[in-house]
Amino acid sequence: xxxxxxxYPGNPERREKLIRRNQELLNLMENNFRATNQLTETLKxxxxxxxxxxxxxxxxxxxxxxDVIIExxxxxxxxVEKIDMQLKEKxxxxxxxxxxxxxxxxxxxxxxxxxxxxxxxxxGSASIVAVTWLIKNGTILxxxxxxxxxxxxxxxxxxxxxxxxxxxxxxVGAILGSIERNELExxxxxxxxxxxxxxxxxxxxxxxITEVRKRIEMSEQNxx
Numbered sequence: 001x002x003x004x005x006x007x008y009p010g011n012p013e014r015r016e017k018l019i020r021r022n023q024e025l026l027n028l029m030e031n032n033f034r035a036t037n038q039l040t041e042t043l044k045x046x047x048x049x050x051x052x053x054x055x056x057x058x059x060x061x062x063x064x065x066x067d068v069i070i071e072x073x074x075x076x077x078x079x080v081e082k083i084d085m086q087l088k089e090k091x092x093x094x095x096x097x098x099x100x101x102x103x104x105x106x107x108x109x110x111x112x113x114x115x116x117x118x119x120x121x122x123x124g125s126a127s128i129v130a131v132t133w134l135i136k137n138g139t140i141l142x143x144x145x146x147x148x149x150x151x152x153x154x155x156x157x158x159x160x161x162x163x164x165x166x167x168x169x170x171x172v173g174a175i176l177g178s179i180e181r182n183e184l185e186x187x188x189x190x191x192x193x194x195x196x197x198x199x200x201x202x203x204x205x206x207x208x209i210t211e212v213r214k215r216i217e218m219s220e221q222n223x224x
Contacts (some may be wrong), residue, residue: 014184021191024145025151026161028202029065030056032144035206036072042213043134046126049079058161059147065161066152070145077141081121087135090115100136125219133212144205147198154190 033056035202040051054072056065088096091112096105099112109128116131151157 014188017188018184018191020166021188021195022156024195024199025062025156025191028163028198029161031068031206032202033069033199035209036069038077038213039209040072042209042216043076043079043130046130046216047120047122049076051075056161061158061160063152063156063157066148066157070148070152071140073145076134077138080138080141083096083116084135084138086119087115087131090118099132102132102136126216129212129216129219133208133215137208140201140205140208143197143201147194147201150194150198156187156191 003127035053037053040049040053043049044051051072087099091099094107095104095111098108101156104112113123113128116128120127120131
């Protein structure tokens with residue numbers, strides 16, 4: 001038994017919680033990387049946007065992995081901002097609001113379709129679904145990047161993701177350099193606060209991407 005466990009009998013439980021938080025973070029990051037690649041593939045297919053696929057690197061640090069996905073999402077947001085500004089210029093304010101609320105009439109839809117074609121060079125049903133989703137869900141992209149940014153500056157930022165597979169003591173040593181009670185409590189508090197926001201943001205992000213891909217698939221089937 002570690003001597004610190006003698007003086008701080010709650011440390012083993014705290015270490016167990018810490019490794020679970022790390023595993024939870026890893027799972028969320030894996031799923032978010034996968035969802036982001038699915039989104040960029042969809043945007044490439046239906047809007048002609050080109051993004052490089054991103055890969056979770058377990059040998060890299062938490063911060064380095066966070067930076068990779070943040071950069072990718074920022075690239076998506078930059079493209080969304082461009083088409084959003086151009087559509088605002090082309091559409092009447094009331095029609096633009098209908099677009100954001102997904103409350104377009106048949107006539108509105110045709111006008112919007114023409115505007116999307118002028119801006120993006122594509123005007124198919126799948127493209128319309130993609131553009132509508134992007135404009136409506138800008139906050140989802142912002143929230144997920146905010147979650148990654150918190151982990152990129154936290155206690156675990158400099159730890160390689162692969163460390164989570166190497167045992168409790170190695171995780172504690174890599175993150176903290178010591179296993180004193182106060183340090184463990186500080187790490188756990190930070191993880192809990194970050195995960196409290198990051199988990200629901202991740203779920204919403206992943207679910208939303210799944211939803212738009214299904215809607216695009218349905219729109220393509222209706223054409224057939």
